[in-house]
Each structure stands twice: as C-alpha cells, then as structure tokens.
Amino acid sequence: MKLFQVRKGQFVYYNNELHKVYGVKPMYRQSVHLIRLRDLSQHLTSAAEVERYKPKEFDSFIFNHKAYTLKLDQNAEEGDYILIHNPRPDSLDTYSLNEIEMVETVDKKGIITSNSHGVKHNEYMLMVPGLEENSHPIDFKDMESDGVADLQEAPPQNVNLTDNVLLPALGDIYQKKDSTELFITMVLAVKAETVYLGGGLEISAFELMNAEKWEFLYNLQDQDT
Incomplete structure (x- = not known):
C-alpha cells in the first residue's frame, strides 16, 4: 500500500x-x-x-487469544464484543473504523459500549465466540x-520501547479508554521512557502504548488533521 x-x-x-x-x-x-x-x-x-x-460477515479470527466469527444478522447483548465496521458517530462519540468494543447496555436503536459510545445496530458486526461451521478464517x-x-x-x-521511533511523540493526542468520564490529553514531553501528559499526568511509555487503556487519536502536526 x-x-x-x-x-x-x-x-x-x-x-x-x-x-x-x-x-x-x-x-x-x-x-x-x-x-x-x-x-x-x-x-x-x-x-x-x-x-x-476488509472484514465481512462470517469471517473468523482470533482476538486476544480467543476465536470469534462476525455476524450481521444478530444484535448484540450485554457482555458481547462488536466490530464497528460502519462507523457513524455523532458529535459526542469518538469511535472509528473497526473499533472492537464490549457491549454494556442494549436497546431497540443500538447499544452503549463500556467506553460510553452509543452505536446503532447497523454500524457493527457481532463477534460471536467460537468458529461457526461456515466461517472463513482470516x-x-x-x-x-x-x-x-x-x-x-x-x-x-x-514492543521494544528503547527504540525512539516507538515512543509517543510531542503533540500526540490520546483518549483514556478505561475511564468512566471522557478524558483526552496531549503528550507535552518525553524523557527516556517517561511520558508527561496534559493535566499533570506522568506515566510510562509502555502504559501509554497499551491499546486496552489508551487510544491514539491523532498528532497535531499530522497532515490529515
């Protein structure tokens, strides 16, 4: 590519x-x-x-050591994982293409994820645990x-974080994923493997690169922003 x-x-x-x-x-x-x-x-x-x-219905793959099959004709239930393949977030949501999230609540219009994202039923494919008989391993x-x-x-x-190219860069914008409140911050400084964030936070680069806790959104210097 x-x-x-x-x-x-x-x-x-x-x-x-x-x-x-x-x-x-x-x-x-x-x-x-x-x-x-x-x-x-x-x-x-x-x-x-x-x-x-491009993932499609009946594709199966291993996510975090567990196998799942993608289904379009089945709505999610509490505790399920979903793959957001058709993201249409409103102004209050920050999810994007192929986010994998856990379902917290369900209603007729859609679901609320554990990251407090409101996702409509036509935006996601359900990740059904296990390999379906007609699934296509990818x-x-x-x-x-x-x-x-x-x-x-x-x-x-x-990842070997001693290599500078792996460290977060100045101006990187991150969202904290394991917080009950929306928290977005910027990398202000990097010293060795310690990262200094806006709001007075000081964490290790390894923790910031943990996709379960932090999501990289963009860099202020990126051309696409």
Whole structure:
C-alpha cells in the first residue's frame, strides 16, 4: 500500500498475519503502527509491507487469544464484543473504523459500549465466540504457508520501547479508554521512557502504548488533521 492509503483502524496483513492499524506517523521511516489481533502485540512497519483486508460477515479470527466469527444478522447483548465496521458517530462519540468494543447496555436503536459510545445496530458486526461451521478464517493471508502452524503457537511479542521511533511523540493526542468520564490529553514531553501528559499526568511509555487503556487519536502536526 501507499502511505496515503493507510488509515487508522484498517485491517491489514503484515508478515502473513492479520493486524489492525493503530496509528500512522508519516515522519518516521517505519510509519505504520500495528496491533496484531491474535495477541494484541504491537509492531512497526512501512506502508509498503502491509495489504488491506476488509472484514465481512462470517469471517473468523482470533482476538486476544480467543476465536470469534462476525455476524450481521444478530444484535448484540450485554457482555458481547462488536466490530464497528460502519462507523457513524455523532458529535459526542469518538469511535472509528473497526473499533472492537464490549457491549454494556442494549436497546431497540443500538447499544452503549463500556467506553460510553452509543452505536446503532447497523454500524457493527457481532463477534460471536467460537468458529461457526461456515466461517472463513482470516488470521493468515496464506493459510497454507509453511510458517502458519509455528506462528499460531508462538508466544506474544512485545514492543521494544528503547527504540525512539516507538515512543509517543510531542503533540500526540490520546483518549483514556478505561475511564468512566471522557478524558483526552496531549503528550507535552518525553524523557527516556517517561511520558508527561496534559493535566499533570506522568506515566510510562509502555502504559501509554497499551491499546486496552489508551487510544491514539491523532498528532497535531499530522497532515490529515
């Protein structure tokens, strides 16, 4: 892919495995920040090394070590996971393409997620636990590859935060995902592996890169903003 074609949230194949684009930082040589879905490990690469995949109904994949099958004809219930494939957020919501969120409450019009996002039923696909009989596995682009079996059994790999290109950058805007209130902050300074955020917060870079707790939104210097 070309760099201008890569967008946050896209499903892509990298090294034959399914990933999701977590962020794009054009100023770096390895400008594409990925999350591998099967174990949520983080990886950096270039746009030329990834190939986009658009998820569809009956696709199945492993998310955080558990298998799920995507369904369109079934509304979510409390505690389910959803994949937001058709995002239409209102002015108060911040979710985007291919967000994976847990359902907290359900009504006739839609659901409220654990991140307090209001999502209409036509915006998501339900992630049904397990592999359906007619499902289409998408964990690997080439399921016949010699390395697939080894990759399935490989332990999770973590990002080496000592490499400067992996550290959050000045002007990065993050949203705290595990908060009951909307909290968005900016990176004000980075010293070694310590990140200083607006509001007087001081946390480690590793914690800020945890996709379960923090979501990268954009950088003030990005051309797309």
